[in-house]
Amino acid sequence: AQSVSQHNHHVILSEAASLELGCNYSYGGTVNLFWYVQYPGQHLQLLLKYFSGDPLVKGIKGFEAEFIKSKFSFNLRKPSVQWSDTAEYFCAVILLSYNTDKLIFGTGTRLQVFP
C-alpha cells in the first residue's frame, strides 16, 4: 500500500545543532512533495515544496530538503536550529496519477529545541 513514513517521531536538540528529519514514501510514479510545519498555537503552514526541477529546494527560515528519487526520500535539513524551530513537522506526498491524485501525510515529527 502507498504510504509516507516519518521515522523520527520525537527529536530533541540543543540550539545550533544540525537537523535532519526523514521522510520516505512508497510509490513508483510521479510525486509532489511538501513539508508543513505547525508551531505551537499556530496554523499548519507550508515550509517548502518540490514539484519538479532542482531536487534541492530551499524553504523559509533556513530549511531545505532534498528529493532523492532513487531512495524515495525527501529529507528536511537545517544546519543550525534555533529555539524558535520547536514545532511539529509533517511531510506530505501527492501521488500523481492519470486517474486520481492521492494525498498522504506522514505521522509527524515533534522537534524540541532547547537553548
Place this chain on the structure above:
Amino acid sequence: DGGITQSPKYLFRKEGQNVTLSCEQNLNHDAMYWYRQDPGQGLRLIYYSQIVNDFQKGDIAEGYSVSREKKESFPLTVTSAQKNPTAFYLCASSILGLEETQYFGPGTRLLVL
C-alpha cells in the same frame, strides 16, 4: 485579511448527537479539504471538494458528511455513526486541486461528553 476560518474553536458532542464544524475561506480557492489529526497518526483526509456541489471521500469518510453549496464554505458534520469523534479537525484549501499547496485553518477540537 485573507484566510481560512474555522468555528468553533472547541466543540462538545453528546452521545448520539450530530455536530457541524464550520469552515469558511475568502481566498477564492476552488478546492477545500477536511482532515482529522490524532496524536501519532498525523493528518488523515476525511473529505475534499474541488468544485462547488461536488466532493469526494478521503481515507476516513465513514461517520462524516459534507456539503459544498458555496465556494467559500465547506461544513463538516460529524454524525452519531462516528464512534470515535474526539480529535482535532483541520480545514484547508488550495487554489485548484489536490496537487497544490494547501492553506490551513486554525482547527476545531471536538470532545465527546
